[in-house]
Amino acid sequence: MAPAVTSLTEASNGHETEVASIKRLAASAALSSVPSEYTYTKNPNEQGDANDPEHSIPTIDFALLTSGSPDQRAKVIEELGRACEEWGFFQVTNHGVPERLMKSMIDACHRFFDLPEEEKKEFQTKNLLDPIRCGTSANVAIEKVRLWRDFLKVIAHPEFNSLYKPAGYSEVSLEYSKRTREVATEILKGISESLGLEADYIAKAMNWNRGLQILAANYYPACPQPDKAIGIPPHTDHGLVTLLIQNEMGGLEVKHKDQWVLVNATPGAFIVNIGDQIQILTNDKYKSIWHRAVVNNKATRISIAVPHGPSLDTPALPIPELLEREGQAPKYVGMTYEKFMELQASPAALTKPCLDHLRI
Numbered sequence: 001m002a003p004a005v006t007s008l009t010e011a012s013n014g015h016e017t018e019v020a021s022i023k024r025l026a027a028s029a030a031l032s033s034v035p036s037e038y039t040y041t042k043n044p045n046e047q048g049d050a051n052d053p054e055h056s057i058p059t060i061d062f063a064l065l066t067s068g069s070p071d072q073r074a075k076v077i078e079e080l081g082r083a084c085e086e087w088g089f090f091q092v093t094n095h096g097v098p099e100r101l102m103k104s105m106i107d108a109c110h111r112f113f114d115l116p117e118e119e120k121k122e123f124q125t126k127n128l129l130d131p132i133r134c135g136t137s138a139n140v141a142i143e144k145v146r147l148w149r150d151f152l153k154v155i156a157h158p159e160f161n162s163l164y165k166p167a168g169y170s171e172v173s174l175e176y177s178k179r180t181r182e183v184a185t186e187i188l189k190g191i192s193e194s195l196g197l198e199a200d201y202i203a204k205a206m207n208w209n210r211g212l213q214i215l216a217a218n219y220y221p222a223c224p225q226p227d228k229a230i231g232i233p234p235h236t237d238h239g240l241v242t243l244l245i246q247n248e249m250g251g252l253e254v255k256h257k258d259q260w261v262l263v264n265a266t267p268g269a270f271i272v273n274i275g276d277q278i279q280i281l282t283n284d285k286y287k288s289i290w291h292r293a294v295v296n297n298k299a300t301r302i303s304i305a306v307p308h309g310p311s312l313d314t315p316a317l318p319i320p321e322l323l324e325r326e327g328q329a330p331k332y333v334g335m336t337y338e339k340f341m342e343l344q345a346s347p348a349a350l351t352k353p354c355l356d357h358l359r360i
């Protein structure tokens with residue numbers, strides 16, 4: 001039986017398009033193939049070898065970054081700089097955030113997605129910067145292929161927002177947002193230092209104390225034909241740094257040397273990537289890397305990405321000290337973070353990468 005299509009509504013050119021959550025669609029007993037509007041083809045020639053040890057993201061030992069000896073810190077900062085330059089992705093271990101808290105956060109999000117569709121409706125607002133927003137796919141009004149994914153996005157900084165249901169979400173998300181922000185703050189300091197700048201250089205320039213932090217949970221139900229669908233297609237993240245965790249199912253792939261590499265994270269580690277604002281600040285020295293989420297046919301995957309960005313009114317520009325040192329001209333014009341996020345969510349971003357819109 002076809003699932004009842006009642007849940008999510010988006011306006012498209014004045015017409016209302018009704019789209020079921022992927023959770024509901026996937027739960028339909030009759031679903032044995034991917035419906036045509038979800039059909040997405042990947043290029044098999046770009047699939048990296050998962051067993052190749054060259055294909056694993058670098059690891060940064062957070063404890064050595066924050067409480068190691070000066071020598072240890074200098075070494076980790078050098079490793080961090082190399083990870084940003086060569087991969088744009090790395091995992092962070094020994095960060096001090098309890099694994100129990102990470103698991104509780106995933107559970108709380110899982111319980112949100114498990115709420116009856118009717119109860120999630122009140123959070124289905126449409127504007128990009130609404131404090132709380134859930135939905136399916138990414139932007140059903142403009143996209144050509146629907147994504148095998150539902151989402152929940154809650155802005156946790158500069159103002160903390162939360163949900164009153166499911167029970168416990170509010171408390172756990174408050175603690176989780178604080179702890180991830182602390183880790184992100186230290187990573188940003190390390191990134192500044194890896195560039196030969198004062199530790200607080202980027203934070204000051206980007207008005208970090210008023211910076212945006214979003215708790216972005218993704219729900220990818222098992223898919224009958226995982227090779228014919230995509231959770232999130234290739235994209236780069238808009239902010240400064242994103243910290244990601246997932247349940248026991250993998251699915252994050254990173255584009256490295258033209259190959260898609262599946263990220264195998266150490267349990268309890270954060271998967272961290274740098275975003276477009278860092279690429280702008282460093283005039284392309286550190287790259288905001290393309291990544292995507294693939295789906296599987298075994299079990300639901302949940303990931304929680306926490307992008308941290310500048311304050312919404314701050315435009316990122318290539319850092320003058322770096323330009324001078326490298327003898328380079330700036331490669332980007334400035335745009336406030338708010339406008340940049342709007343650009344990334346607009347049809348213009350479907351035709352060319354967002355950063356290319358700002359490239360001089």
Ligand SMILES: O=C(O)CCC(=O)C(=O)O
Pocket residue numbers: 216218232237244251252253291292293303305
């Ligand atoms: O689910 C994942 O692993 C990727 C999520 C992601 O890239 C994002 O939310 O921006």
Ligand SMILES: [Fe+2]
Pocket residue numbers: 235236237291305
């Ligand atoms: Fe992402």
